[in-house]
Amino acid sequence: MEDLLLEIKDLNIEFHDHDVPxxxxxxxxxxxxxxxxxxxxxxSGSGKSMTAMAIAGLLRRHDMKIGGEINFEGTEILHAxxxxxxxFQGDDIGIIFQEPMTSLNPVKRIGWQVEESxxxxxxxxxxxxxxxxxxxxxxxxxxxxxxxxxxxYPHELSGGMRQRVMIASAMICEPKLLIADEPTTALxxxxxxxxxxxxxxxxxxxxxxxxxxxxxxxxxxxxxAKILVMHDGRVVEAGDTLEIFTHPKEAYTKExxxxxxxxxxxxxx
Amino acid sequence: MxxxxxxxxxxxxxxxxxxxxxxxxxxxxxxxxxxPTGMDNSAKLAAPSLRHIMGxxxxxxxxxxxxxxxxxxxxxxxxxxxxxxxxxGIIVGAFTGYYGGWLDEILMRVNDVVFAFPSILLAxxxxxxFGTGKYNVVxxxxxxxxxxxxxxxxxEFIKYRDMDYVxxxxxxxxxxxxxxxxxxxxxxxxxxxxxxxxGFNNAVLAEAxxxxxxxxxxxxxxxxxSMLSEAQTYLFSAPNYAVFPGLMxxxxxxxxxxxxxGIKER
Amino acid sequence: xxxxxxxxxxxxxxxLCISFLVYFAFDIIPGxxxxxxxxxxxxxxxxxxxxxxxxxxxPFLERYFEWLINFVRGDFGVSYKYKMPVAxxxxxxxxxxxxxxxxxxxxxxxxxxxxxxxxxxxxxxxVDRLIMVVNQVMMSVPHxxxxxxxxxxxxxxxxxxxxxxFVSYETNFGKFISYLIFPxxxxxxxxxxxxxxxxxxxxxxxxxxxxxxxxxxxxxxTRTVLYKHVxxxxxxxxxxxxxxxxxxxxxxxxxxxxxxxxPGIGRILLTSIxxxxxxxxxxxxxxxxxxxxxxxxCVDIIYQIADPRISxxxxx
Numbered sequence: 001m002e003d004l005l006l007e008i009k010d011l012n013i014e015f016h017d018h019d020v021p022x023x024x025x026x027x028x029x030x031x032x033x034x035x036x037x038x039x040x041x042x043x044s045g046s047g048k049s050m051t052a053m054a055i056a057g058l059l060r061r062h063d064m065k066i067g068g069e070i071n072f073e074g075t076e077i078l079h080a081x082x083x084x085x086x087x088f089q090g091d092d093i094g095i096i097f098q099e100p101m102t103s104l105n106p107v108k109r110i111g112w113q114v115e116e117s118x119x120x121x122x123x124x125x126x127x128x129x130x131x132x133x134x135x136x137x138x139x140x141x142x143x144x145x146x147x148x149x150x151x152x153y154p155h156e157l158s159g160g161m162r163q164r165v166m167i168a169s170a171m172i173c174e175p176k177l178l179i180a181d182e183p184t185t186a187l188x189x190x191x192x193x194x195x196x197x198x199x200x201x202x203x204x205x206x207x208x209x210x211x212x213x214x215x216x217x218x219x220x221x222x223x224x225a226k227i228l229v230m231h232d233g234r235v236v237e238a239g240d241t242l243e244i245f246t247h248p249k250e251a252y253t254k255e256x257x258x259x260x261x262x263x264x265x266x267x268x269x
Numbered sequence: 270m271x272x273x274x275x276x277x278x279x280x281x282x283x284x285x286x287x288x289x290x291x292x293x294x295x296x297x298x299x300x301x302x303x304x305p306t307g308m309d310n311s312a313k314l315a316a317p318s319l320r321h322i323m324g325x326x327x328x329x330x331x332x333x334x335x336x337x338x339x340x341x342x343x344x345x346x347x348x349x350x351x352x353x354x355x356x357x358g359i360i361v362g363a364f365t366g367y368y369g370g371w372l373d374e375i376l377m378r379v380n381d382v383v384f385a386f387p388s389i390l391l392a393x394x395x396x397x398x399f400g401t402g403k404y405n406v407v408x409x410x411x412x413x414x415x416x417x418x419x420x421x422x423x424x425e426f427i428k429y430r431d432m433d434y435v436x437x438x439x440x441x442x443x444x445x446x447x448x449x450x451x452x453x454x455x456x457x458x459x460x461x462x463x464x465x466x467x468g469f470n471n472a473v474l475a476e477a478x479x480x481x482x483x484x485x486x487x488x489x490x491x492x493x494x495s496m497l498s499e500a501q502t503y504l505f506s507a508p509n510y511a512v513f514p515g516l517m518x519x520x521x522x523x524x525x526x527x528x529x530x531g532i533k534e535r
Numbered sequence: 536x537x538x539x540x541x542x543x544x545x546x547x548x549x550x551l552c553i554s555f556l557v558y559f560a561f562d563i564i565p566g567x568x569x570x571x572x573x574x575x576x577x578x579x580x581x582x583x584x585x586x587x588x589x590x591x592x593x594p595f596l597e598r599y600f601e602w603l604i605n606f607v608r609g610d611f612g613v614s615y616k617y618k619m620p621v622a623x624x625x626x627x628x629x630x631x632x633x634x635x636x637x638x639x640x641x642x643x644x645x646x647x648x649x650x651x652x653x654x655x656x657x658x659x660x661x662v663d664r665l666i667m668v669v670n671q672v673m674m675s676v677p678h679x680x681x682x683x684x685x686x687x688x689x690x691x692x693x694x695x696x697x698x699x700x701f702v703s704y705e706t707n708f709g710k711f712i713s714y715l716i717f718p719x720x721x722x723x724x725x726x727x728x729x730x731x732x733x734x735x736x737x738x739x740x741x742x743x744x745x746x747x748x749x750x751x752x753x754x755x756x757t758r759t760v761l762y763k764h765v766x767x768x769x770x771x772x773x774x775x776x777x778x779x780x781x782x783x784x785x786x787x788x789x790x791x792x793x794x795x796x797x798p799g800i801g802r803i804l805l806t807s808i809x810x811x812x813x814x815x816x817x818x819x820x821x822x823x824x825x826x827x828x829x830x831x832x833c834v835d836i837i838y839q840i841a842d843p844r845i846s847x848x849x850x851x
Contacts, residue, residue: 103746105767116753385549397808470675501686519680
């Protein structure tokens with residue numbers, strides 16, 4: 001299996017910060033190929049964000065119990081040392097979050113933040129090289145006047161622009177995997193669509209695999225070839241998007257599809 | 270009433286300390302073991318003993334009795350200071366925050382000017398013009414405290430004045446004064462409460478400082494600050510003279526700041 | 536730049552207001568300067584003559600502006616008591632107080648910065664809890680009582696310094712500094728406690744924020760996240776506190792000078808008040824207020840550099 005990028009086997013995540021342990025992810029299995037876009041759908045609390053955090057190496061391990069394995073290009077990263085995981089973070093695995101308003105450091109310039117992964121993972125690069133790459137990256141996420149944006153602070157940008165900056169900084173090292181954890185939820189509908197189109201284009205041009213996590217089925221349907229439906233920490237159903245939308249097997253999936261507003265459905269047809 | 274145990278530890282310790290302090294103050298108003306200004310030549314600088322539990326000062330006056338009186342003085346001065354600051358602060362803050370406009374602009378500039386002026390310095394100006402004494406100190410500190418309360422109240426009023434319930438009250442024909450004092454003011458109390466406690470502490474510390482400099486409570490009336498100033502001369506021979514008044518200031522301030530922290534945490 | 540200009544104008548207006556208020560306050564004192572200067576041996580004739588000489592018969596505003604212009608030029612008037620220019624009396628004492636305040640401030644920054652970060656990183660552990668308890672007590676100790684404790688412990692018991700001793704900076708600068716160390720500790724300790732508490736809380740609060748997660752996701756380690764991301768943000772409220780503290784320390788040293796018997800500007804102020812030597816009182820108060828206001832201005836500027844969101848918030 002040459003083109004297998006990510007494989008998760010029997011992932012379990014259990015919280016221990018309350019009296020009763022709370023299992024948020026329960027026996028999750030999944031595979032992601034190179035260049036593929038996989039959607040994970042489910043309502044809030046279904047464990048999809050926790051899965052994303054586990055892959056990105058962002059779980060706070062001390063107050064939870066973690067089981068299973070996550071293989072990234074053949075390396076197990078779920079139980080790897082912090083140092084080893086840091087080598088992947090920002091370099092091979094990029095992540096963008098739900099809240100573009102708060103996910104950028106308010107007191108640092110945009111350029112500094114976009115270049116940060118380069119400073120960490122490509123220390124040999126000169127300042128000029130980094131600058132050129134940052135401008136390229138800002139251009140590729142369709143930000144107008146990238147040179148001006150480079151010098152701005154986060155509060156001077158709109159939510160949509162900030163999410164583009166987040167994508168630019170996640171993509172600057174050309175990671176093999178981009179995790180997008182509800183990247184459009186906090187944005188206006190028109191901007192949602194733009195971001196989805198942008199992700200699609202980046203996927204085509206750089207052959208980056210994307211893990212797109214959302215509760216918005218209509219967006220997932222547009223972007224992803226394959227989807228995975230989660231409910232209460234378990235995978236309910238997985239497979240080709242078209243297949244699942246036309247012939248949902250599980251009652252929960254049918255319910256989810258039924259919940260899409262009619263107008264949206266008609267637009268899709 | 271919630272159960273005692275459910276309050277944070279800080280709050281509980283603070284409540285106990287403040288309780289004891291208040292009890293001592295109240296007792297001190299009605300009863301002191303000795304006359305706080307009565308001198309006993311045979312007991313000059315006496316060490317703590319069963320007769321004089323905190324010892325005696327250089328005039329042979331019972332330190333414990335003087336500490337009780339001094340705490341009462343400090344407490345009343347701090348209370349009066351904070352009262353002036355809060356009442357004026359509420360009036361200034363409420364009107365400027367509610368109405369905005371040029372009144373707000375002017376009063377806030379004045380506020381900034383007073384705020385920039387350190388409170389001890391203001392008190393020194395008052396004292397050099399009107400003479401020493403506790404009433405001048407109360408007035409000066411009170412004025413110095415107005416700006417900080419006014420700012421807090423103003424901020425809260427700006428937050429509330431455009432809320433729907435205020436708008437509907439306005440539409441229903443409720444008078445502005447009633448909206449300010451009945452509809453909005455009670456909502457600012459939670460925020461005000463912890464700053465009142467912090468203000469009280471600052472007042473206690475400032476009063477002690479003034480009396481230490483000899484410009485607050487005048488002798489022979491007792492004050493924790495002036496006792497410390499006298500005690501300094503006899504520091505080597507009678508450290509107890511300095512320790513007890515100082516300890517009482519620390520406990521008063523500590524109790525209140527723990528209470529304030531506890532309120533914020535909840 | 537617009538922000539700096541606006542703050543500069545505000546500062547100048549505040550300075551003007553305060554100088555006016557102080558001058559006005561001392562002008563309406565019952566019994567004017569001439570009476571105070573002559574004291575008991577005043578006769579109506581001598582009083583009138585002196586009033587004429589001091590220009591007290593001219594209108595108030597005229598006298599104010601003349602005083603203000605002279606003040607800005609460095610001419611603070613003549614002391615009633617010592618009959619010498621106030622500027623000469625103050626100029627040798629002002630450095631003592633200013634150096635004391637600056638030293639205390641430096642002490643606070645140097646100690647509270649690492650301690651705040653350390654307690655934040657170890658929050659909830661035993662070390663942290665111990666430091667927080669000590670902190671809470673320190674905050675409740677008035678600095679002059681701290682001065683008395685230090686005098687007793689280090690001066691009388693351990694004999695590390697001579698209580699009441701002082702060497703002017705003009706005779707021996709090194710000795711002068713060594714005599715200031717203990718007073719400075721007394722001023723700094725309560726402020727150290729305050730800023731450790733604030734910095735600790737601020738660090739812990741910032742560490743919860745979303746941008747910290749972003750920083751980790753790029754491959755930062757805990758150290759770089761702390762120093763490159765969290766600390767800059769956590770410092771913003773601390774800078775405000777430090778600004779107010781510097782002013783506090785300057786005024787606080789008036790009291791501490793009494794505890795340690797240091798002949799600084801506070802001493803002059805207090806003796807002048809008791810002698811009703813108004814030109815001196817006036818000059819010292821306006822001078823201290825001016826230093827405080829200029830400090831506030833500088834803090835505003837530093838604050839704006841530290842937090843880029845400020846300037847925009849001001850305009851819109």
